Amino acid sequence: KTPDKSAKKKRKLSEEATMESKAISSSVEKQTPDLDGLIVEELCLGNPNGKKAEPGKMVTVHYTGKLLANGEIIESKFGDLRYKFRLGVGHVIKGLDVGVNGMRVGGKRKLTIPPAMGYGAEGAGDKIPPDAWLVFDVELLNVK
Secondary structure (H helix, E strand, O other): OOOOHHHHHHHHHHHHHHHHHHHHHHHHHHHHHOOOOEEEEEEEEEOOOOOOOOOEEEEEEEEEEEEEOOOOEEEEEEOOOEEEEEOOOOOOOOOHHHOOOOOOOOEEEEEEHHHHHHHOOOEEEEOOOOOOOOEEEEEEEEEE
């Protein structure tokens, strides 16, 4: 038996989505030659016609930040809690500045952030130890 047309179409759409996801991930990497180990995983592409997060724009996100070592949540902004910041000007850790760049509204990314793009050798307070790798799940809600 040969696969029906809908199965072929689904496979083709899946392949296209995979290729598009890889293209977006690599375009993020190309925009950020100083990655220092940042891993950007595209979980959801967002609206292809949606506003794009670019340096200088005010972005609104939901996010959960965890320690890579043990999965402990260090901070979370979800539901009614949202976080706004101007992208690319150093208002947040470098891993977020770089990792959110290029996202479209509705998009979701998982960012694995090395210490050099997070809180470095100092850490931060009681929750983030020195030289900690971080994992941020980010959803882009708005761009202005």
